Amino acid sequence: MAKSNKPVVWFPFAAGGTVIAFCMPVIVVLGLLAALGHVPPGLSYERLHAFAANGLGKLVLLGVIALSLWSSAHRIRCTCYDFGLRADTLIATVLYVAALAGSMATALFLFRI
Amino acid sequence: MSRNPLIREVPPTTWFFRHPRYVRYMAREVTSLFVGAYCVLLVVAMQRLSAGPAAWQGFLDALRGPAGIVFHLLAMAAAFYHAGTWFNATQKAMPLQIGEEFVNGSYISGAHYLVWAVLSVAVLFFTGVF
Numbered sequence: 001m002a003k004s005n006k007p008v009v010w011f012p013f014a015a016g017g018t019v020i021a022f023c024m025p026v027i028v029v030l031g032l033l034a035a036l037g038h039v040p041p042g043l044s045y046e047r048l049h050a051f052a053a054n055g056l057g058k059l060v061l062l063g064v065i066a067l068s069l070w071s072s073a074h075r076i077r078c079t080c081y082d083f084g085l086r087a088d089t090l091i092a093t094v095l096y097v098a099a100l101a102g103s104m105a106t107a108l109f110l111f112r113i
Numbered sequence: 114m115s116r117n118p119l120i121r122e123v124p125p126t127t128w129f130f131r132h133p134r135y136v137r138y139m140a141r142e143v144t145s146l147f148v149g150a151y152c153v154l155l156v157v158a159m160q161r162l163s164a165g166p167a168a169w170q171g172f173l174d175a176l177r178g179p180a181g182i183v184f185h186l187l188a189m190a191a192a193f194y195h196a197g198t199w200f201n202a203t204q205k206a207m208p209l210q211i212g213e214e215f216v217n218g219s220y221i222s223g224a225h226y227l228v229w230a231v232l233s234v235a236v237l238f239f240t241g242v243f
Contacts, residue, residue, distance in 0.1 A: 042240025
C-alpha cells in the first residue's frame with residue numbers, strides 16, 4: 001500500500017487555517033489596543049495569568065498557538081515555492097522544525113505557569 | 114513524441130503578474146508571512162507571561178509606539194483578509210447536500226461569518242474591551 005505523509009501535514013494545516021480565521025483577527029485587535037496604549041483589562045498580568053493557570057485556558061492557548069504555527073509554516077512553505085524558491089525540502093524542514101520547536105516551547109512556558 | 118513539443122516558458126518569480134486572479138492568490142499567500150510573524154510574537158508573549166509580572170509589563174511596553182502600531186495594522190489586515198477568503202472558500206470546500214438539493218453556498222459562508230462575529234465579540238467582552 002502506498003504510504004503518504006500528506007494527511008499528517010494536512011490535518012493540522014486545515015485545522016490551523018480554521019483556527020487562524022476564527023481567532024487571529026480578534027487576537028491582533030487586542031494586541032493593537034495594547035500597542036495604542038489602551039491595554040484591555042483582560043491582558044493585565046493578573047487576569048491573563050489566571051486564565052493560563054487554568055487547565056482549560058492552557059489547552060486553549062496551546063491549541064490556538066500550536067495549530068496557527070503549524071498552519072503558518074505550511075503556508076509560508078507554499079508561498080516560498082510560489083515566489084520561485086524551489087529548495088522545497090530544505091524550506092519545509094526548516095519551517096516545520098521551527099513550528100514544532102515553537103509549539104513545544106509554548107507548552108513548556110504554559111506548563112511553568 | 115511530437116516533433117514540436119509545446120514548451121511554455123513560465124517565469125518562476127513573476128508568473129503571477131499575468132492575470133489579476135493570480136495576483137489575488139499571491140496577495141492571500143503573502144498574508145501567511147504576517148500571520149506567521151504574529152504567531153512567533155504569541156510564543157514570545159507566553160514566555161514573558163510565564164516569567165512574571167515585570168516581564169509581562171515589559172512585553173506590553175515593548176508593543177507600544179509607532180513600530181508596534183504599524184506591525185499590528187499589517188498583521189490585522191493580513192488576519193482579516195485570510196479570514197474573509199477562508200470563509201468564502203468554505204462553501205466550495207465543504208458543500209452541504211440535503212436530500213437532492215445542495216444548500217446555497219452563501220448560507221455556508223454566512224454561517225461561518227456569523228460564528229466568527231459572535232466569537233470575536235465574546236472574546237472582546239470577556240477581555241473587558243467593552
